[in-house]
Amino acid sequence: MRIPGGGMRSPVDVAVAAVVAALTGMDAWWNQPGTRQADGLTYLLLVVSVVAVLARRRRPVVVAVVCMAALTSWYALGHRGELLNLPSMVALYTVAVQSARRRTVLIGLVAVVWSAGLGWVAGGRSSAPVADMLWPAVALLLGEVVRGRRELLAEFAVREARAAADREREAHRRVQQERLRLAREFHDVVAHTIAAVNVQTGVAVAAFDRRPDAARAALASARASSRDALRELRATVALLRDAAPGDSIDPAPRLGQLDELVARTNGAGLSVSLHRDTGGRELPAVVELAAYRIVQEALTNVIRHADADAAAVSVTCGGDAVVVEVTDDGAGIGDHRRRLLVGDSSGSAGPGGYGLTGMAERAAAIGGRVQWGPVPGGGFRVHAVLPVAGGPP
Numbered sequence: 001m002r003i004p005g006g007g008m009r010s011p012v013d014v015a016v017a018a019v020v021a022a023l024t025g026m027d028a029w030w031n032q033p034g035t036r037q038a039d040g041l042t043y044l045l046l047v048v049s050v051v052a053v054l055a056r057r058r059r060p061v062v063v064a065v066v067c068m069a070a071l072t073s074w075y076a077l078g079h080r081g082e083l084l085n086l087p088s089m090v091a092l093y094t095v096a097v098q099s100a101r102r103r104t105v106l107i108g109l110v111a112v113v114w115s116a117g118l119g120w121v122a123g124g125r126s127s128a129p130v131a132d133m134l135w136p137a138v139a140l141l142l143g144e145v146v147r148g149r150r151e152l153l154a155e156f157a158v159r160e161a162r163a164a165a166d167r168e169r170e171a172h173r174r175v176q177q178e179r180l181r182l183a184r185e186f187h188d189v190v191a192h193t194i195a196a197v198n199v200q201t202g203v204a205v206a207a208f209d210r211r212p213d214a215a216r217a218a219l220a221s222a223r224a225s226s227r228d229a230l231r232e233l234r235a236t237v238a239l240l241r242d243a244a245p246g247d248s249i250d251p252a253p254r255l256g257q258l259d260e261l262v263a264r265t266n267g268a269g270l271s272v273s274l275h276r277d278t279g280g281r282e283l284p285a286v287v288e289l290a291a292y293r294i295v296q297e298a299l300t301n302v303i304r305h306a307d308a309d310a311a312a313v314s315v316t317c318g319g320d321a322v323v324v325e326v327t328d329d330g331a332g333i334g335d336h337r338r339r340l341l342v343g344d345s346s347g348s349a350g351p352g353g354y355g356l357t358g359m360a361e362r363a364a365a366i367g368g369r370v371q372w373g374p375v376p377g378g379g380f381r382v383h384a385v386l387p388v389a390g391g392p393p
Helices: 011-029 040-054 060-077 086-098 101-122 130-207 212-242 255-267 285-306 335-345 354-365
Strands: 271-277 310-318 321-328 369-374 380-387
Touching: 011 040, 011 086, 040 060, 040 086, 060 086, 060 101, 086 101, 086 130, 101 130, 130 212, 130 255, 130 285, 212 255, 255 271, 255 285, 255 310, 285 310, 285 321, 285 354, 285 380, 354 369, 354 380
Parallel strands: 271 310
Antiparallel strands: 310 321, 321 380, 369 380
16 A cells, blocks of 8 residues: 555555554544534544554654644544544554654653643643543553563574674684694595605616515505505594494504504605603693604605704603604705795794694694704704693693
8 A cells, every 4th residue: 555655555554554543443433422523624633533543663753753743633622532532543653663761761751741731721721631641651561561672682683693603703714623633533544655755766766677575665655555544544534434422533643653654664765763752651642642643744854855864752751741753864854845935934834834734733722832853964854752741631
């Protein structure tokens, strides 16, 4: 339905206007004997009130003024009735629903005074117009209650939307952390073994014609190394696919397995010495895992980038920290290692720089730190300090 100067009215607005028109029209038509009977002016005021009610959402204050003016005109013409004030009540209710509280209080005071004065004059100044003072207050109070409830629901909706956004950000953060952890884990599992296999196959190719025994031994070592890599990958994938909630999906090598790691590295043509002294102390699993992976990555870098003949691994436990150190006698800071250092210093991995970044992330995850750089006189060193206190054994 359209009204002049307005758009389409909602079904609720039309229904409210229809109810107001029916009840107010019946009250205007039914008059006690001796009072003014309904005429054309009476129904004109009714039409004005109903049309105003249809526009109450667009101009609530103007509609309230129009309806109160129509009510005043009915009283001035001598009409009396309990429902003639219904259009004004609907208008005042809308004012309270759509206005701020301060504005509602101000309009309420004006409406109460106006209605009380109108009732007092129409009643012959014989008694206090209590009912005429109450109905505007009731309409405004009901509108204030509805407005307050709507604001409360809107606040709840905003809070829920904010909470949902926070949950989504937290879920995204956890996914990113998990992706980094998985990438780091697969890198640690694969990189060392593949680097060793690459060196061993290179030795086999070089010795294939002149030293077939050496070539055969290198290929056997490469086969054993690749078999170890496949076993670790299968274990990791199986845990990722089948782990129950709460289960750890970390392949969890411990410091006791450093001997096997050193043996595989020696098989790649690098002479590695191992010094391990934890004083018989039981270390947390996360600390042993981080220490193992740091040693593994450091040796991988030695094989791939250092052009070294020997490396030394030291893992000692002193006080509340495990100290891991890997040194080599290689090229110190050649082109490959410059790329690694650039990758670390810029905060993102450059070519080949994921391993150093992964070492730093592993150490930081348990409150430790890793430093690396060239050694005076030649060679390269990785030094990590991993705190022991607080970790679960």
